[in-house]
Amino acid sequence: xxxxxxxxSDLDYDGVVELAAPLAAxxxxxxxxxxxxxxxxxxxxxxxxxxxxxxxxxxxxxxxLAAELLAKYNTFCRVLPADLARESECxxxxxxxxxxxxxxxxxxxxxxxxxxxxxxxxEAELSMAKVNVLAMHQLCKFAVQKMQAQGFGTVxxxxxxxxxxxxxxYMAGYYATKAYVVSLTRGIAEELREQxxxxxxxxxxxxxxxxxxxxxxxxxxxxxGISPALCVEEAMRGMLRGKTxxxxxxxxxxxxxxxxxxxxxxxxxxxxxxxxxxxxxSTPAQEH
Numbered sequence: 001x002x003x004x005x006x007x008x009s010d011l012d013y014d015g016v017v018e019l020a021a022p023l024a025a026x027x028x029x030x031x032x033x034x035x036x037x038x039x040x041x042x043x044x045x046x047x048x049x050x051x052x053x054x055x056x057x058x059x060x061x062x063x064x065l066a067a068e069l070l071a072k073y074n075t076f077c078r079v080l081p082a083d084l085a086r087e088s089e090c091x092x093x094x095x096x097x098x099x100x101x102x103x104x105x106x107x108x109x110x111x112x113x114x115x116x117x118x119x120x121x122x123e124a125e126l127s128m129a130k131v132n133v134l135a136m137h138q139l140c141k142f143a144v145q146k147m148q149a150q151g152f153g154t155v156x157x158x159x160x161x162x163x164x165x166x167x168x169x170y171m172a173g174y175y176a177t178k179a180y181v182v183s184l185t186r187g188i189a190e191e192l193r194e195q196x197x198x199x200x201x202x203x204x205x206x207x208x209x210x211x212x213x214x215x216x217x218x219x220x221x222x223x224x225g226i227s228p229a230l231c232v233e234e235a236m237r238g239m240l241r242g243k244t245x246x247x248x249x250x251x252x253x254x255x256x257x258x259x260x261x262x263x264x265x266x267x268x269x270x271x272x273x274x275x276x277x278x279x280x281x282s283t284p285a286q287e288h
Contacts, residue, residue: 085127087135182245
């Protein structure tokens, strides 16, 4: 029985992450490999190793999550919690995984702070920057170097459509962190191509996705969100095509393309109005 080891970093459990493992199995089995970059054929794929890193769960909750995934998808899940806002914890995590084979790394941990820059918490914004930029960078570098040494592997950095825009009033810090993810991914991908590396790196840039996280964050999106299933489906499709930047849904692809034709001084007020709608007159909130 062939096992594909998927490492997924995340701050919270939602439908997108739950669907990642089984849909990856299905797609990889159909295509016989991820862009030919996995070391062996996956025609006999039966099970995934699903690693998920959750800092805010109790051991009982983590054990329950692992049991649910095993029962629902026949997918073994090993949960290793770490506070990704702390560099020492990221380093510990990398050391713990040093001897593990990692076929696919989904670099998904991140959150956002929504509200006026004059009013949002400095502590929350700095914590966001540590997770969205520093932890993402450290884990991505660890995975790329490890995969280069093992001779194969895929890294999917989860950014946002926000990272493709010139800025986001009322979510200024969040947009800046996601622009960092997009820029870093593009740069790494080109280096690896020029060096004929067996490692493939890409970024997922979704717009709103319908998960329970949005309700907890207290934000209301101006655009209708896509389903977690569609988000994961399009992520896998983009990876199988070897795309560097993957934008799920035709509507979001059209929107991110159209913004290039609008001068930035005109685009920023439009962005500000859309962002204010998310607040709904409430106090500053957090979103993924």
